[in-house]
Amino acid sequence: MLAKRIIPCLDIKEGRVVKGIKFLGLRDAGDPVEVAKIYDRHQADELVFLDITASFEERKTLMGLVEDIAKNIFMPFTVGGGIRDIDDIRGLLNAGADKVSINTQAVKSPDLIAQSSRRFGSQCIVVAIDAKLHIANGKSHIEKKTISDKPEAISKKWLVYINGGRTPAELDAIEWAGEVAKLGAGEILLTSMDYDGTKDGYDIDLTKAITSTVNIPVIASGGAGRLQHFYDVLTTADASACLAASVFHFQEYSIRQVKEYLNERGVRVRL
Amino acid sequence: MIAIIDYGMGNIHSVQKALESFGAETVVTNQPQAIKACDKVILPGVGAFEDALAELKKYNLISALCGHIKSKKTFLGICLGLQLLFSQSQEANHSKGLAILKGRVVKFPDTNGLKVPHIGWNQLKKAAEDCPLLKDIPDKSYVYFCHSYYAVPDDDIVAATCDYGVEFAAVVCRDNIYGVQFHPEKSQALGLKVIENFINLC
Incomplete structure (x- = not known):
């Protein structure tokens, strides 16, 4: 049976691993190559590398750094940040990425999803969606109860943001997820901007809304703080994988601890 | 010398990096001549079946690959490289593969x-x-997969299967021809063991 994946995420800014709260207040978390090697040794199931300022500053991803990381690890490696066209994708794959994660440009030019998945295969095209709660029961604030606890919470609406969370895209996150799956994306990397870095848990409602809409794997991101959070999003919200940064970077939990916790509770993981 | 296409x-x-971690000599190439000079060939690849075939044709690699296999030299197809060995794919309107192994994708x-x-x-x-x-x-053993298609061999050549709703061929093995649907180069210690085994094949 397919195992649920635990994926550390390296948010990269100016060549360093950083981590913020709700996309702001960035804190240094080390040298990317060294951090990547540690996660490979700790048997992370995958590694995600996001050049978090690439899109905003209109820079290309730091190709050299991607090469350095790829040279040092033997696990699947996804790279995102600043991807504009097919040539950028080919460049990253040649530099050692296994998959690419497209965010801003997927919104600006959805045809890139179709083109790239046809050219490189769906399995290699991840569409990252940064979503923020817009309306819950008529009010614009975070409603923490889950759908099952509170039926009226179904009226929640999340909007897609681009440019590293700086610009609202005027797209409904659930509709956009359906669209990217239809266009040929192989996976969705779903980040809750409301929960990112808060350690309050993943956004169960958002994740569940997306996993029940699309038939491609969804990687949940944003909010991991306690072991229970991983369990909840993998079971209640049916995510295929969990992405986390702070809890791993600052050694609150090891990957092994998370997997053992899940395994003891009947979630299939690779130990 | 191992050629990586x-x-x-x-x-x-x-x-290449996985092979070199065991000290194997490798060459990354798209030259038919270079393939002839090697005793082992690896056909990796992710992506679309039809595009892959078109690229192989473009570089005149098909006869070199078939020649290598027919001369009983060792061959390993990884992921799409495994699928390309088969006669037919459902992907892209039943394009013809290399037809070295009987079956479909x-x-x-x-x-x-x-x-x-x-x-x-x-x-x-x-x-x-x-x-x-x-x-x-x-x-x-857990290994890393990343694919939407899988091969259904006609002959009894399956060395390992994997269960994902259907039980599909994860490893095929016939004489000098090997194919893996998973990615040994991405499967950490166990994957590297598969690579090492490949290096040690005569």
Whole structure:
């Protein structure tokens, strides 16, 4: 049976691993190559590398750094940040990425999803969606109860943001997820901007809304703080994988601890 | 010398890096002449079946690959490289593959509640004990998969299967021809063991 994946995420800014709260207040978390090697040794199931300022500053991803990381690890490696066209994708794959994660440009030019998945295969095209709660029961604030606890919470609406969370895209996150799956994306990397870095848990409602809409794997991101959070999003919200940064970077939990916790509770993981 | 075929279909460097971690001599190439000079060939690849075939044709690699296999030299296809060995693919209007192995390539059904592509770590179920590529690989080992299509061989050449709604061929093995649907170069210690086994094949 397919195992649920635990994926550390390296948010990269100016060549360093950083981590913020709700996309702001960035804190240094080390040298990317060294951090990547540690996660490979700790048997992370995958590694995600996001050049978090690439899109905003209109820079290309730091190709050299991607090469350095790829040279040092033997696990699947996804790279995102600043991807504009097919040539950028080919460049990253040649530099050692296994998959690419497209965010801003997927919104600006959805045809890139179709083109790239046809050219490189769906399995290699991840569409990252940064979503923020817009309306819950008529009010614009975070409603923490889950759908099952509170039926009226179904009226929640999340909007897609681009440019590293700086610009609202005027797209409904659930509709956009359906669209990217239809266009040929192989996976969705779903980040809750409301929960990112808060350690309050993943956004169960958002994740569940997306996993029940699309038939491609969804990687949940944003909010991991306690072991229970991983369990909840993998079971209640049916995510295929969990992405986390702070809890791993600052050694609150090891990957092994998370997997053992899940395994003891009947979630299939690779130990 | 091991040739790794570079035909523009995805990440080849990780395969090379895995081989070199055991001190194997490798060459990344799209030259038919270079293939002839090597005793082992790896055809990696991710992506679309039809595009991959078109690229192989563009570089005149098909006869070199078939020649290598027919001369009984060792061959390993990884992921799309395995699928290309078969006679027909459901992908892209039943394009013809290299037809070195009999069978077809089909897509996972999306009707059984499972997500497609099949992405992540799944377990090998060994179907044959004698495949040298799987030497010292325990049954139920987790390896990394990333694909929407899988091969259905006509002949009895499956050395290991994997269960994802359907039980599909994860490793095929016939004489000098080997194919793995998973990515050994991405499967950490166990994957590297498969690579090492490949290096040690005569």
